[in-house]
Amino acid sequence: MVDADQTFVIVGGGLAGAKAAETLRTEGFTGRVILICDERDHPYERPPLSKGYLLGKEERDSVFVHEPAWYAANDIELHLGQTVDAIDRTAKTVRFGEDGTVVRYDKLLLATGAEPRRLDIPGTGLAGVHHLRRLAHAERLKHVLTNLGRDNGHLVIAGAGWIGLEVAAAAREYGAEVTVIHRGPTPLHSVLGPELGQLFADLHRDHGVRFQFGTRLTEIVGQDGMVLAARTDDGEEHPAHDVLAAIGAAPRVALAEAAGLEIADRARGGGVVVDERLRTSDPDIYAAGDVASFHHALFETSMRVEHWANALNGGPAAARCMLGRDVTYDRVPYFFSDQYDLGMEYSGWAPPGTYDQVVIRGDASRREFVAFWVKEGRVLAGMNVNVWDVTDKIQQLIRSRARVNTEALADPHAPLDSLAS
Missing domain, CATH: 3.50.50.60 (FAD/NAD(P)-binding domain)
Known part of the structure; x- marks a missing residue:
C-alpha cells in the first residue's frame, strides 16, 4: 500500500519524467516525489526544437511541459542542473549534485533519455x-x-x-x-x-x-x-x-550500467531492459522513454522507441506501475513530422526486411495518401501523409493482426474500420 512515508525518485527531466511526476500526483500518491534534471531549464517537449520553435512559429515558453509554478504547487521536489552520478541498489539511494546529496528511494524511475551520436572525424571541434x-x-x-x-x-x-x-x-x-x-x-x-x-x-x-x-x-x-x-x-x-x-541518438545508459542493471545489446538499439510493466532487472527500478528497451508482444521483438508519444505515454505507465497498478505497456509506436507543406503520422513498426509489400491508398504523386507496410496480408505499420483523422483506424488494423484484402486496403472508398475482422 502506497503511503505518505514513501519516496519516489525520478531521474531525468524530459517529457517522460515530468509526465510520470504528474501521474503520481493525479493517481493520489502522497509521498515525496523527487525529480532530478541535469538541464537548468524546466522539463520540456522536444518536437518543437526541430519544428515550430526552430522555425520561429512557436514561443520559447510553449515547449515546457508545465508552468514553472506547477512543481511547487504539486509538491514535486524539482532539482534543476543536477546530475545523478551513482545508484546504490543495496541501500536504495541515489547520489546527485556537486555536493553529493544522497536520497533514499522506495521506487526509482530512470527517464534519462538519449544523447546525439557524435561524428568521429577531424574538425568536429570547430565553432560551426x-x-x-x-x-x-x-x-x-x-x-x-x-x-x-x-x-x-x-x-x-x-x-x-x-x-x-x-x-x-x-x-x-x-x-x-x-x-x-x-x-x-x-x-x-x-x-x-x-x-x-x-x-x-x-x-x-x-x-x-x-x-x-x-x-x-x-x-x-x-x-x-x-x-x-x-x-x-x-x-x-x-x-x-x-x-x-x-x-542518430544513443540511449543514456551509463548510470544504469554502473548500477548493474541489464542493458540491451547495441545491435538491438541498446537501452535499459524492462519488462511489460517497465520494470528493470531490479524490481524497484523502472525505466521509460528513450532509454527503455522493451519486448513488444504485438511485433514479437525487442525495441527502443525514441519518439514523443513513447515519452508521453511511457512516463505515466511507469508511474502507475510504481504505484502497483496492473498496467501492461504495449502502445503501438507512433510519431509525426512536419516538413514544408507535408504533414505525416506513422504508426507501427516495419523496418526493411520485415514486410513483403507496401500498399498505397490515395495519390502519392500529390503527397496525399496513406501507406501500409504489409506482411502476409497483415498490416505492420501505416503512414498517413496529408490525410488526417485515420490514426486510430490504422492502429486498430495493426492490433487486429487480421489478414486484409490488399485491393480493399488500397481503395480510398473502402472504410478502414471495415477491413479488420
Missing part, C-alpha cells in the same frame, strides 16, 4: 558544428539558420533521418543553402524503406535541398576556428558555413 537535442541547441541553431538565410550561407547536414530532414526544411524556409550527406540509399531508409524514402528525397529536392547518398563525412575543414567545407569519402568537398550532425 552543431547537434540538436536540447533547448540550448535549438536556440543556437535558430540563430545560425537566421544568419545563413540572410547571408545565403551553406548548411551541410550529416544524416537524413527525421531530425536531419526537419532541420533541412527549416533551413530552406530561412533561405539557407542545404546539402544532406547520408550513408543510406534514400532518406529514412531504416524506418520507411526505399519505397517511401524516395518520396522524401523528392520533396526536399523540390525545395532546393541537395543530397549525397551512399557517402559519409570524413572531415570538416575550417580556418580560424570556423567551418569552411565538409569532405566526404567519395572525394567531394562541399562548401559549408555550418554543419549539423544528425546521425
Whole structure:
C-alpha cells in the first residue's frame, strides 16, 4: 500500500519524467516525489526544437511541459542542473549534485533519455558544428539558420533521418543553402524503406535541398576556428558555413550500467531492459522513454522507441506501475513530422526486411495518401501523409493482426474500420 512515508525518485527531466511526476500526483500518491534534471531549464517537449520553435512559429515558453509554478504547487521536489552520478541498489539511494546529496528511494524511475551520436572525424571541434537535442541547441541553431538565410550561407547536414530532414526544411524556409550527406540509399531508409524514402528525397529536392547518398563525412575543414567545407569519402568537398550532425541518438545508459542493471545489446538499439510493466532487472527500478528497451508482444521483438508519444505515454505507465497498478505497456509506436507543406503520422513498426509489400491508398504523386507496410496480408505499420483523422483506424488494423484484402486496403472508398475482422 502506497503511503505518505514513501519516496519516489525520478531521474531525468524530459517529457517522460515530468509526465510520470504528474501521474503520481493525479493517481493520489502522497509521498515525496523527487525529480532530478541535469538541464537548468524546466522539463520540456522536444518536437518543437526541430519544428515550430526552430522555425520561429512557436514561443520559447510553449515547449515546457508545465508552468514553472506547477512543481511547487504539486509538491514535486524539482532539482534543476543536477546530475545523478551513482545508484546504490543495496541501500536504495541515489547520489546527485556537486555536493553529493544522497536520497533514499522506495521506487526509482530512470527517464534519462538519449544523447546525439557524435561524428568521429577531424574538425568536429570547430565553432560551426552543431547537434540538436536540447533547448540550448535549438536556440543556437535558430540563430545560425537566421544568419545563413540572410547571408545565403551553406548548411551541410550529416544524416537524413527525421531530425536531419526537419532541420533541412527549416533551413530552406530561412533561405539557407542545404546539402544532406547520408550513408543510406534514400532518406529514412531504416524506418520507411526505399519505397517511401524516395518520396522524401523528392520533396526536399523540390525545395532546393541537395543530397549525397551512399557517402559519409570524413572531415570538416575550417580556418580560424570556423567551418569552411565538409569532405566526404567519395572525394567531394562541399562548401559549408555550418554543419549539423544528425546521425542518430544513443540511449543514456551509463548510470544504469554502473548500477548493474541489464542493458540491451547495441545491435538491438541498446537501452535499459524492462519488462511489460517497465520494470528493470531490479524490481524497484523502472525505466521509460528513450532509454527503455522493451519486448513488444504485438511485433514479437525487442525495441527502443525514441519518439514523443513513447515519452508521453511511457512516463505515466511507469508511474502507475510504481504505484502497483496492473498496467501492461504495449502502445503501438507512433510519431509525426512536419516538413514544408507535408504533414505525416506513422504508426507501427516495419523496418526493411520485415514486410513483403507496401500498399498505397490515395495519390502519392500529390503527397496525399496513406501507406501500409504489409506482411502476409497483415498490416505492420501505416503512414498517413496529408490525410488526417485515420490514426486510430490504422492502429486498430495493426492490433487486429487480421489478414486484409490488399485491393480493399488500397481503395480510398473502402472504410478502414471495415477491413479488420
